[in-house]
Amino acid sequence: MMTAAREVSVFGDGITYFNEAAALLDLNPGMKRLLTKPSRQIIFSIPFQRDTGELEVFTGYRVQYNFARGPAKGGIRFHPGVTLDEVTALAFWMTWKCAVVDLPFGGGKGGVTCDPGTLSLGELERITRRYAAELVEVVGPDKDVPAPDVGTTPQIMAWFMDTYSMHVRQHVPGVVTGKPLEIGGSRGRVEATGRGVSLVALAQMRRMGIEPKGARVVVQGFGNVGSVAAKMFVDAGCTVVAISDVTGAYHNDRGLDIAGATAYAQEHHSLDGYRGGERITNEALLELPCDVLVPAALEKVLHAANASRVQAKLIVEGANGPTTPEADHIFNQRGIVVIPDIVANAGGVTVSYFEWAQDRAGYFWKESEVNERLADVMNENFTKVSDLAQLRNVPLRTAAYMVAIDRVVTSMNTRGVYA
Numbered sequence: 001m002m003t004a005a006r007e008v009s010v011f012g013d014g015i016t017y018f019n020e021a022a023a024l025l026d027l028n029p030g031m032k033r034l035l036t037k038p039s040r041q042i043i044f045s046i047p048f049q050r051d052t053g054e055l056e057v058f059t060g061y062r063v064q065y066n067f068a069r070g071p072a073k074g075g076i077r078f079h080p081g082v083t084l085d086e087v088t089a090l091a092f093w094m095t096w097k098c099a100v101v102d103l104p105f106g107g108g109k110g111g112v113t114c115d116p117g118t119l120s121l122g123e124l125e126r127i128t129r130r131y132a133a134e135l136v137e138v139v140g141p142d143k144d145v146p147a148p149d150v151g152t153t154p155q156i157m158a159w160f161m162d163t164y165s166m167h168v169r170q171h172v173p174g175v176v177t178g179k180p181l182e183i184g185g186s187r188g189r190v191e192a193t194g195r196g197v198s199l200v201a202l203a204q205m206r207r208m209g210i211e212p213k214g215a216r217v218v219v220q221g222f223g224n225v226g227s228v229a230a231k232m233f234v235d236a237g238c239t240v241v242a243i244s245d246v247t248g249a250y251h252n253d254r255g256l257d258i259a260g261a262t263a264y265a266q267e268h269h270s271l272d273g274y275r276g277g278e279r280i281t282n283e284a285l286l287e288l289p290c291d292v293l294v295p296a297a298l299e300k301v302l303h304a305a306n307a308s309r310v311q312a313k314l315i316v317e318g319a320n321g322p323t324t325p326e327a328d329h330i331f332n333q334r335g336i337v338v339i340p341d342i343v344a345n346a347g348g349v350t351v352s353y354f355e356w357a358q359d360r361a362g363y364f365w366k367e368s369e370v371n372e373r374l375a376d377v378m379n380e381n382f383t384k385v386s387d388l389a390q391l392r393n394v395p396l397r398t399a400a401y402m403v404a405i406d407r408v409v410t411s412m413n414t415r416g417v418y419a
């Protein structure tokens with residue numbers, strides 16, 4: 001789940017998109033005020049002993065943005081760029097992502113400002129356990145359910161779950177999702193985000209009259225999301241003509257061998273040295289002629305400077321925030337359809353919801369059941385979003401925020417605001 005350096009600027013973009021949708025919903029000003037403020041922000045110090053014996057202090061965060069539809073839900077990020085602002089923005093984002101696919105969760109996010117790449121396994125374990133211990137009172141299956149994010153892994157979730165369980169003196173697998181299978185993880189979780197990306201892409205291609213067979217697909221980022229999405233596109237009959245990772249981009253007009261590229265990336269921990277395609281620059285990849293472009297790496301890769309050169313008919317946001325509002329505006333003007341991140345990459349949190357439900361029931365589903373239910377959730381909610389986009393003549397992004405905001409507001413109004 002590790003990606004490269006990130007910027008603290010997603011909240012502004014999120015607010016821009018929120019405001020556009022809120023205006024169309026005629027949201028009352030008090031509700032708008034409430035929804036643009038986090039419910040709770042927690043900052044704490046994490047004393048941490050290095051393997052050398054030296055004592056240091058890191059800063060930990062957890063933001064619980066909204067609880068109207070259920071416990072907060074969202075990942076934990078270990079990255080040097082983590083700040084309260086960034087964690088708040090990501091918790092805000094999770095609120096709409098959970099709502100747009102109709103999960104019974106609010107939005108949350110957490111993090112520790114640290115560089116996991118420089119820490120030993122033992123050091124990571126000590127940070128994780130102290131981070132979890134600091135949050136014992138405010139997390140839990142009915143309060144707030146963390147998950148992996150950038151820089152955190154299933155093993156880190158296992159340590160979190162163990163620490164929480166030790167403190168509350170009972171076995172509580174449902175306190176976090178994204179755990180290894182053997183301690184209450186869900187089958188299908190690893191593939192869920194990429195699978196969801198391809199499901200909504202294929203649904204939109206049908207609406208646009210793009211036949212999957214022979215459709216040309218470009219994927220930026222060949223990690224968890226990008227490599228799984230690429231495989232799913234190939235399985236559906238599409239031709240993946242270009243892929244990339246942090247080491248470079250690879251293009252083959254006749255189609256790349258995705259199974260071979262995945263095996264190569266697994267063996268070499270990157271695509272560096274991959275010979276299955278002609279080497280091009282990462283920038284050129286985004287501008288290749290294609291039917292579908294899937295940015296599945298970092299935020300803000302499609303921006304005002306390159307948006308007018310993008311030649312895709314459909315952009316499916318596997319990553320969080322890959323398109324700036326300026327680029328989004330250019331795509332709308334040029335008739336390029338964008339499936340927004342809060343819908344396109346919601347497959348991961350959907351299977352996290354399934355994991356939470358399985359942990360609480362103590363009964364685990366077959367992989368085929370997980371995949372079938374994931375397809376139901378993605379297809380049903382994507383249809384709702386695209387029908388609304390058509391009805392109101394707005395981009396899919398605006399429609400997605402409208403569906404999500406409406407669901408959160410309906411829950412808040414039904415519960416009543418305790419004010």
Ligand code: NAD
Pocket residue numbers: 001002003004193220221222223224225226244245246247282296297298299318319320345346348349
């Ligand atoms: P990952 O770390 O497994 O993969 C990221 C990939 O992007 C790697 O192949 C990396 O080399 C590549 N990359 C980094 N910088 C690049 C660059 N400049 N150009 C091209 N490629 C570059 O991460 P992931 O889990 O696949 O996540 C990718 C994106 O999807 C992130 O934005 C993440 O927040 C989002 N996302 C992931 C999930 C999930 O379940 N994994 C869920 C929702 C959203």
